[in-house]
Amino acid sequence: MSTTCDPEVKVIYREPETLSGTSMRYCPGCTHGIAHRLVAEAVEELGLGDRTIALASVGCSVFAYEYFGLDSIQVSHGRAPAVATGVKRTRPENIVFSYQGDGDLASIGMSEVIHAAGRAENITVVFINNGVFGMTQGQMAPTTLLGMKTTTTPRGRDAEANGLPMQICELLATLPGVAYLARETMISPRHVRAAKKSIKKAFEAQVACAGFSLVELVSTCPTWWGKSPMEAAEWLEQEMLPQYPLGVFKDWTEGQK
Amino acid sequence: MSTTCDPEVKVIYREPETLSGTSMRYCPGCTHGIAHRLVAEAVEELGLGDRTIALASVGCSVFAYEYFGLDSIQVSHGRAPAVATGVKRTRPENIVFSYQGDGDLASIGMSEVIHAAGRAENITVVFINNGVFGMTQGQMAPTTLLGMKTTTTPRGRDAEANGLPMQICELLATLPGVAYLARETMISPRHVRAAKKSIKKAFEAQVACAGFSLVELVSTCPTWWGKSPMEAAEWLEQEMLPQYPLGVFKDWTEGQK
Amino acid sequence: MRKEVFMAGTGGQGVLLIGQLLTEAASQDGLEVSYFPIYSAEVRGGSTTCTVVISDDAVGSPISGRPATMLLMDQISVDAHLCRLKDGGLAVVNSSLVHTVDRKDIEVISIDAMEKAIEIGSERIGNMVMLGAYVQAAEAVSLGALEKALKIVLPERHHKLLPMNMTALEAGAELARQARG
Amino acid sequence: MRKEVFMAGTGGQGVLLIGQLLTEAASQDGLEVSYFPIYSAEVRGGSTTCTVVISDDAVGSPISGRPATMLLMDQISVDAHLCRLKDGGLAVVNSSLVHTVDRKDIEVISIDAMEKAIEIGSERIGNMVMLGAYVQAAEAVSLGALEKALKIVLPERHHKLLPMNMTALEAGAELARQARG
Amino acid sequence: MIRLTVREDRCKACGLCIGHCPKKNLRPSAAMNEAGYHPVEQVDPKECTGCGICAVMCPDVCFTIEKVTLVGERKEVKQ
Amino acid sequence: MIRLTVREDRCKACGLCIGHCPKKNLRPSAAMNEAGYHPVEQVDPKECTGCGICAVMCPDVCFTIEKVTLVGERKEVKQ
Amino acid sequence: MSERTLIKGNEAAAWGAIAGGCRQFFGYPITPQNQIPEFMAEHLIEVGGTYLQAESELAAINMVYGAAATGARVMTSSSGPGISLMQEGLSYMVGARLPCVIINIQRGGPGLGNIGPSQADYFMATRGAGHGDGSGLTFAPYSVQELHDWTMKAFEIAERYRTPVTILGDGILGQMQEPCRLAPWDKSPTPLGEPTKRFDWAVGGSRKGRERRIINSLHINLDALEENNHILFDAYAEAARNEVVWDEYGHEEPDLLLCAYGICARVCETVTEWAAESGLKLRLLRPVSLYPFPTAPLQEWASRVKRIVTVELSMGQLVQDVRLAVEGRCPVDLVSRTGGCFLTPEEVLEKVKELSQ
Amino acid sequence: MSERTLIKGNEAAAWGAIAGGCRQFFGYPITPQNQIPEFMAEHLIEVGGTYLQAESELAAINMVYGAAATGARVMTSSSGPGISLMQEGLSYMVGARLPCVIINIQRGGPGLGNIGPSQADYFMATRGAGHGDGSGLTFAPYSVQELHDWTMKAFEIAERYRTPVTILGDGILGQMQEPCRLAPWDKSPTPLGEPTKRFDWAVGGSRKGRERRIINSLHINLDALEENNHILFDAYAEAARNEVVWDEYGHEEPDLLLCAYGICARVCETVTEWAAESGLKLRLLRPVSLYPFPTAPLQEWASRVKRIVTVELSMGQLVQDVRLAVEGRCPVDLVSRTGGCFLTPEEVLEKVKELSQ
Numbered sequence A, B: 001m002s003t004t005c006d007p008e009v010k011v012i013y014r015e016p017e018t019l020s021g022t023s024m025r026y027c028p029g030c031t032h033g034i035a036h037r038l039v040a041e042a043v044e045e046l047g048l049g050d051r052t053i054a055l056a057s058v059g060c061s062v063f064a065y066e067y068f069g070l071d072s073i074q075v076s077h078g079r080a081p082a083v084a085t086g087v088k089r090t091r092p093e094n095i096v097f098s099y100q101g102d103g104d105l106a107s108i109g110m111s112e113v114i115h116a117a118g119r120a121e122n123i124t125v126v127f128i129n130n131g132v133f134g135m136t137q138g139q140m141a142p143t144t145l146l147g148m149k150t151t152t153t154p155r156g157r158d159a160e161a162n163g164l165p166m167q168i169c170e171l172l173a174t175l176p177g178v179a180y181l182a183r184e185t186m187i188s189p190r191h192v193r194a195a196k197k198s199i200k201k202a203f204e205a206q207v208a209c210a211g212f213s214l215v216e217l218v219s220t221c222p223t224w225w226g227k228s229p230m231e232a233a234e235w236l237e238q239e240m241l242p243q244y245p246l247g248v249f250k251d252w253t254e255g256q257k
Numbered sequence C, D: 001m002r003k004e005v006f007m008a009g010t011g012g013q014g015v016l017l018i019g020q021l022l023t024e025a026a027s028q029d030g031l032e033v034s035y036f037p038i039y040s041a042e043v044r045g046g047s048t049t050c051t052v053v054i055s056d057d058a059v060g061s062p063i064s065g066r067p068a069t070m071l072l073m074d075q076i077s078v079d080a081h082l083c084r085l086k087d088g089g090l091a092v093v094n095s096s097l098v099h100t101v102d103r104k105d106i107e108v109i110s111i112d113a114m115e116k117a118i119e120i121g122s123e124r125i126g127n128m129v130m131l132g133a134y135v136q137a138a139e140a141v142s143l144g145a146l147e148k149a150l151k152i153v154l155p156e157r158h159h160k161l162l163p164m165n166m167t168a169l170e171a172g173a174e175l176a177r178q179a180r181g
Numbered sequence E, F: 001m002i003r004l005t006v007r008e009d010r011c012k013a014c015g016l017c018i019g020h021c022p023k024k025n026l027r028p029s030a031a032m033n034e035a036g037y038h039p040v041e042q043v044d045p046k047e048c049t050g051c052g053i054c055a056v057m058c059p060d061v062c063f064t065i066e067k068v069t070l071v072g073e074r075k076e077v078k079q
Numbered sequence G, H: 001m002s003e004r005t006l007i008k009g010n011e012a013a014a015w016g017a018i019a020g021g022c023r024q025f026f027g028y029p030i031t032p033q034n035q036i037p038e039f040m041a042e043h044l045i046e047v048g049g050t051y052l053q054a055e056s057e058l059a060a061i062n063m064v065y066g067a068a069a070t071g072a073r074v075m076t077s078s079s080g081p082g083i084s085l086m087q088e089g090l091s092y093m094v095g096a097r098l099p100c101v102i103i104n105i106q107r108g109g110p111g112l113g114n115i116g117p118s119q120a121d122y123f124m125a126t127r128g129a130g131h132g133d134g135s136g137l138t139f140a141p142y143s144v145q146e147l148h149d150w151t152m153k154a155f156e157i158a159e160r161y162r163t164p165v166t167i168l169g170d171g172i173l174g175q176m177q178e179p180c181r182l183a184p185w186d187k188s189p190t191p192l193g194e195p196t197k198r199f200d201w202a203v204g205g206s207r208k209g210r211e212r213r214i215i216n217s218l219h220i221n222l223d224a225l226e227e228n229n230h231i232l233f234d235a236y237a238e239a240a241r242n243e244v245v246w247d248e249y250g251h252e253e254p255d256l257l258l259c260a261y262g263i264c265a266r267v268c269e270t271v272t273e274w275a276a277e278s279g280l281k282l283r284l285l286r287p288v289s290l291y292p293f294p295t296a297p298l299q300e301w302a303s304r305v306k307r308i309v310t311v312e313l314s315m316g317q318l319v320q321d322v323r324l325a326v327e328g329r330c331p332v333d334l335v336s337r338t339g340g341c342f343l344t345p346e347e348v349l350e351k352v353k354e355l356s357q
């Protein structure tokens, strides 16, 4: 019987190795950081770190190629699903995901995401819906709520003048090429855990060659919403979620069960 | 009581004045011609001839600006809904419609049509789905059926290699900005009449400023299908309609009734 | 040596096929050659034309503003293009469909190609009769090369038609010989 | 006459505001002037700088590689930018946050702006103290013009703060006078 | 009486009118138009009901269809 | 024992961990990091349950959380 | 002398546009020009105009095409990547002979590059408008006042020649503030009257009493397209007679001529002054119109100076036009930086001094 | 001497691509180059490659970007309007230093224009790749054989300089048929081996045992972007030393030098011969590499001839490079047509005769 006190250390949480360890340039409390972490954790837990390629789109997350500890490609604004297609069709053994904002995906990149989904392209998209163009200083996004003030809707978004909020999951759900589709958020530990589960499922769909997968993450932009991170989370719950209800829109494994 | 034989002439059919009278360059039996006529009739019957602007897109119907007896704009490939937006926002008193093929609208022009619909743009789109790029000599369109041979799917369209057929009405139906949405065809007198009714309703939606309207016309391309016009119609009914079921997907007046 | 021929007809008359045959034959003869079809924006109808330039040296321009020889399948083609034939040039015309040729400063060889074609067995090989006449009159390529070319250009499944095509080519050549007297 | 000033500080220190004030004041004095902020890719944090060039003639370059004068709000700014100050130039530094100035060939005016600001009533008008000192030392614009400029640049709802700001400007000028002795 | 005219220069002999005429009253004519097609003609003008189906199906807007009534006749009929 | 470390250089004092810690055991420290923020610190390390919620909510991956057991002790307990 | 307002270059441009009768704006945000759409979003509504944020630059230029087809005064603004995406649309505008105004506030490229100032879209602005022959006209302001004035004026020029007009700025010009005399706005939504009456080609309104009109760039007949292109180039030739603008500054008998536009011309003015202090005689020739290019004055100076030094923020684009004008009459050098880096007067002076030895 | 096959220019180019190791093709149909994608759709599968019809040219060039990032030999093809749409993507490829091959079979422009042959995308091909500094390299074949050969070779050049390479053809070259010696195909899907081993920058495969790699055109640090641009231009300078290709034809002591590329060079060969018959001594200098441009030989001839006549199908684009090379050493004229119209040898000869008087 030993009386030495060799400490046994069990890690409850540590940074995933699929992150590069570089500190991130996001504003304080911006959920981009959580989303990055979840993606990195999912990739690591699925053992895909050695063969996953990250695509950083144009938006606040443009530097994602610095943050992920993965082979990475920075791509042009909105075209990530096309680039991902080019990568995946050339290197089907790799896991390819794009990380895109709502300006990137739902505004300029609408065509590319729909066609990639329509082709049942075996790629995964992480879609950050924060209702605003963060990087360019808070202009309206297609996802901006009606009435919401942005730098290009100084009087609040008006349906007639500026169009209606675009619901990406609802739109993509109609396409048979989509294997996994879910909308999540990250405003509480419970939501974060659900988001991670969906992100994992999305990658699993790709591993199984089941088709296109996308997880929309309803996110905060404390800076351009003019709110503290905690306030932003509350506002998100009250204002964003009614327009962007959470849920799993498509799950290819459901049919299998 | 007169016994002179002054003939009383009642017109059962004559060419609408909203057509220019120029003969059309389509292949024999191509339903583009019927579609043009229906649009022209609808515009005339609604009394809109003096204030309607036609947008000719790029495809076999590129010369539509010659055929319609209307102010017309020839526009770049796929971008007609954006051009229509520019016109309508500047001249809201005008009626604006675009006439687009499935290569134009469902391939390169996907983003523009979705965003115009998403903005509830007050324009009308006539969408000719013939499952093929007619003008450029019969390449695959997003609407090409699985198994169908085209010049770029010489072994027949394969889901994995070439993606899945794109159903535009099903996709657009999810957007709240859409006021009227229907899929019709022109393979028999009955169908032609139904198509015309839908086209009229689409224009009526615009007149009422109800939002975006689109009529998809499942059409024949006898030339690239390698069929006679009558055979093409039959093939359309048997092969195309199961993938592209006819029907009214949205009708803003239904809520009103 | 640079030999230019401009061929024209209406869609379905097989002008592009004989243009390609001539080109392939020249290639088989070890000559340099280029074939340039005018493609039209419209899918159907309208005139089809091609220019073939044969040379024992590099071809140079595959285009010719005023070609030295022409092969014209119908009146529309004659009306549209004959004015561009080089002064003193050679025109081989299909007299079954051409009634008037307005230029005097050129050599015209009229071939009743349709009649001969029907005689041989099919209206559809009028183009071959014309080509046979043309290569004879213009001394463009050998009949042997044309035979090799036929085997290459015609899809395998049509090879049973080779004899009839050769007959048409030879008959055309004979008509040209007769026409020149 | 061409007067260049380069101002630097950290976000929140109000460098851009005093840059604009100086610019507006010069404009009010009937001078030509340009104001050029360096904008950063990141939304937040990092240093903020601006260059103001004043001239009685057309301004010419709004950029200066080696500006003749500088207004520096903290040590980071001194470390990053002072090396670019023209030889023999003038640096007005906020001694509340600047402890070492390594150049000997220049005139340095140290202003304990924070202390003075707190004395006047608010930490947040340290930038005004600095500007007052600067315009005095550099003879850039008149205090009267600065007063007019304040009214234009400050949003209406902050006009109640005008007197305090003027006090800070004047206090800064006084400190500069004292520093020069 | 139904007066049906076909703009022969426009007809491309696609056969859609022929295929859909309920009276089987249309056929390609022997003539050839400029474009090289045999334009459609009526088999027997009197057979035509003026149903308009040919016009409905024609992609090239070739048809004009009129109902011609001799006014005098009609009046007599009415009385 | 729970060993919780905060990478102070990364913390942006956003407050999300503070707001969500079920033990209300986190707070901004008095120190200031290079970026000018007051990084988070634990109020009382012993209070920490190692629930990991702070790590779950932190956008800047500041937390490392470990459960440290002295092996010897454990063995004794087991016997 | 009206009052001066301290204003950002981007905002002054937007202001000038509204003063110039612009009532339609379609654009997509991109740094460093965001204050233009933001200004338009705020103010166009006040004069009965339309601001619409397009879903992309591709959509924006096609919306511009639609509005221009109706004869409206319409504008878009962007920076390099966005202007690249507009190339096809611009080619259509050129082909269909539609007037419009495009502002390009250049940033560092290629690719995503950075948001530093740049002049490396010069080729795209002067030889661009995508595929095919023909480009629009291009003007390069060099101060906030000129950004305002030229944007205002651009609409008129665009209409006169039926062509897109590009205002070529850069990240510094767009972001800097200077006092500016702002022109007044007419509050009417159509300050110039019914467009279909002003232009015999504009579509829209009621067609009663006039022939239908067609806007088109397709000419399937080869000769017709050639003719159309000659009409375009006749218009450019006309513009080359009437719209060439340049400015000169500095010594009357210079040793060296500097050639620079936009922000670099500002730098060169200072360089010219400083050089004089050290006895170096410089003169600056500043092209204001880049297309048409001030060829004649450059040629004249080329025969009189020892050397011409082109100063620009690119690997050498303006310098091509200078060399084309000079045709070997004197050596032409290039002083430049690239990739969003800017030149300071000190740097330029030093390099010019080296070159003058 | 291997056998000759009569084949269309477009098909020969596609054949050459596969022979050159191209295994990925992403494109969108457009006349007059449709035989390229159609050939690829038919045959790439036979060598284990991927053909994918993109939804647009924008998507196509970005798919190319993705495939190129993995170090694959990848190609796209299009014509003017499509190439315009690729300008942003090309700029990203240039910035990220990704090799790829682009074929542009030029058609009449601007706008939708027509499908006649054209050389009016010369500016876009030589000064293009959208915004910012840097373009790719560009080569202009003038026969079916050369279309085949240069397309094959282009992949190697693209990799050597880490840059997009454009093969610039036109509607005639693409559509015409000539006997051609076709190179054999390797049937392997990766004929050159594992790309991530061949290149130290390519992403993909297994990352085990190597550092992660990043493909990127963003350099928020201004100096870093400037450095990147210098690397690009160093590569172009290197290419200017190694890859300048031109051809000469005709009289050894010419009175006039013709300068033409592609289809116009073919026409000029005949013109040169015909001219000799009438005693006019002509020589043709045919640039094969357009960027890098054969400046040196042109300069040499410029001092020896009375005049240079540039022959091209545009309003004057190649002629700018000729003038830039010649620098006034002799007059430079332009004989050209535009809008899809082509020049015949007769026309050119007549105009050259006029100019020679």
Ligand SMILES: Cc1ncc(C[n+]2csc(CCOP(=O)(O)OP(=O)(O)O)c2C)c(N)n1
Pocket: A058, A059, A060, A061, A077, A100, A101, A102, A103, A104, A105, A128, A130, A132, A133, A134, A135, A136, A141, G028, G029, G030, G031, G057, G081, G082, G085
């Ligand atoms: C072609 C092009 N157009 C515009 C831009 C400018 N731009 C950069 S990021 C961005 C929008 C970013 O918004 P979003 O995708 O929602 O990301 P967020 O910053 O909100 O995370 C825009 C418009 C660009 N870089 N490229």
Ligand SMILES: Cc1ncc(C[n+]2csc(CCOP(=O)(O)OP(=O)(O)O)c2C)c(N)n1
Pocket: B058, B059, B060, B061, B077, B100, B101, B102, B103, B104, B105, B128, B130, B132, B133, B134, B135, B136, B141, H028, H029, H030, H031, H057, H081, H082, H085
């Ligand atoms: C930017 C651009 N890309 C490609 C083309 C070539 N192009 C012309 S029409 C067409 C497709 C037409 O197909 P569709 O829209 O289905 O019309 P259809 O001819 O079948 O009626 C294409 C790809 C073009 N003109 N412009």
Ligand code: SF4
Pocket: A025, A026, A027, A030, A031, A032, A060, A130, A134, A135, A220, A221, A222, A223, A224, D043
């Ligand atoms: S601007 Fe908004 S989205 Fe961008 S980093 Fe800041 S908070 Fe996040």
Ligand code: SF4
Pocket: B025, B026, B027, B030, B031, B032, B060, B130, B134, B135, B220, B221, B222, B223, B224, C043
């Ligand atoms: S190609 Fe097809 S779509 Fe085009 S006109 Fe002919 S039949 Fe109609």
Ligand code: SF4
Pocket: E004, E020, E021, E022, E023, E024, E025, E026, E047, E048, E049, E050, E051, E052, E053, E054, E055, E065
């Ligand atoms: S109107 Fe009716 S009956 Fe008469 S020809 Fe036409 S389809 Fe036949």
Ligand code: SF4
Pocket: B029, E006, E010, E011, E012, E013, E014, E015, E016, E017, E018, E039, E040, E057, E058, E059, E060, E061, E062, E063
């Ligand atoms: S439908 Fe029209 S085009 Fe066709 S055959 Fe009948 S009349 Fe002729």
Ligand code: SF4
Pocket: F004, F020, F021, F022, F023, F024, F025, F026, F047, F048, F049, F050, F051, F052, F053, F054, F055, F065
């Ligand atoms: S692990 Fe749980 S209890 Fe401990 S600090 Fe984090 S949130 Fe609080």
Ligand code: SF4
Pocket: A029, F006, F010, F011, F012, F013, F014, F015, F016, F017, F018, F039, F040, F057, F058, F059, F060, F061, F062, F063
């Ligand atoms: S969540 Fe992270 S960044 Fe935010 S305060 Fe806590 S430790 Fe700091």
Ligand SMILES: [Mg+2]
Pocket: A059, A101, A102, A103, A128, A129, A130, A131, A132, A133, A134, A141
């Ligand atoms: Mg966003």
Ligand SMILES: [Mg+2]
Pocket: B059, B101, B102, B103, B128, B129, B130, B131, B132, B133, B134, B141
């Ligand atoms: Mg189609």
